Amino acid sequence: MAADEMVMDGLDLLTLEFWIIYHIVIAIFIAIDLWVAMRREELTFRDATLWSIIWIVVGVAWGGIVYMLMGLEALGLYMAAYLIEKLLSMDNLFVFAIIFSYFAVEAKIQPLVLYIGIITAVIFRALFIYGGILIIEMFHFSIVIFGAVLLYSGYKLTKERHVSIDPGRNPIVKMARRFIPITDRYYGRKFIIRNNGKLFFTPLILVLITIETTDIIFAVDSIPAVLAITTNFFIAYTSNISAVLGLRALYSLISLTVLKFRYVSKGLSIILVYLGIKMILSGLEIYTIPTTISVTIVMSILIGSVVLSLLKGDGSSQSNKSI
8 A cells, every 4th residue: 555655654763662662551551441340340331431432532542643653644544444443343242242141251250351352362463463464565466365355254244143153162162171170160250270289270261262262263354354454564553452442341331232333234344345355456456446545435434334323223232142
């Protein structure tokens, strides 16, 4: 993309010290949110809404730093990548709710598991984004493959009106149950206990394994979507981290309300298909859609789907997401 070349001058400012400070700040944000979650067993609807807004403001505010470092076009890329990842994360949280329900995890324990999952998600996303960019740079035709993945993801999203998942069929969970000594009940927030001199894992380890493996599967959709917008590591990575921040509060908000924008998932499927076509056209060197036009299309579809949901009203509920 032209924008990716234009923002490289801004990347000269990103020293090792910058990245260290950035991740320290992210760690502080995560610690604050976890501290808030651990203080009380469940967030109220008001608190969940407030903290969700706070983390969205933080994500948007980081866009201001992107603008100061790299300019207006880079800001557009960041916001498009951030919004898509945020929407994909929202859909994923419904699946996490199913996992917690399946394993009968108490509400007061869920934030800890979510945050361990978030921290590892940060690591996985850094590796996946860097690896994806490296593959595209080494094998340009791989863009076509990424585009095909997005086309399939968009098509799949239009067909799947119900999320069907059985954590008990997760092969890694099955393997863990076979080879790891696991207790038959939870022991608060403990993952490991000592009983008669022997170490045992609690069922919480199975919950964490399921969350982690599910998140890796989700990355198959989200990472190509971000790379379809930009192959600039700084923008792709920080937009993902900004979107991941506050998932705990967003999860609480989703679990407390039946409201779900009816047309957002449809809009997201259209975006994935569009980004898939965009990557394929670019990979085959048929046509490269200008960045400004691409960002405008993505933002218009997102805003249009939200507005249409508000105008039409919404009757969908969390109950639609069943095991």
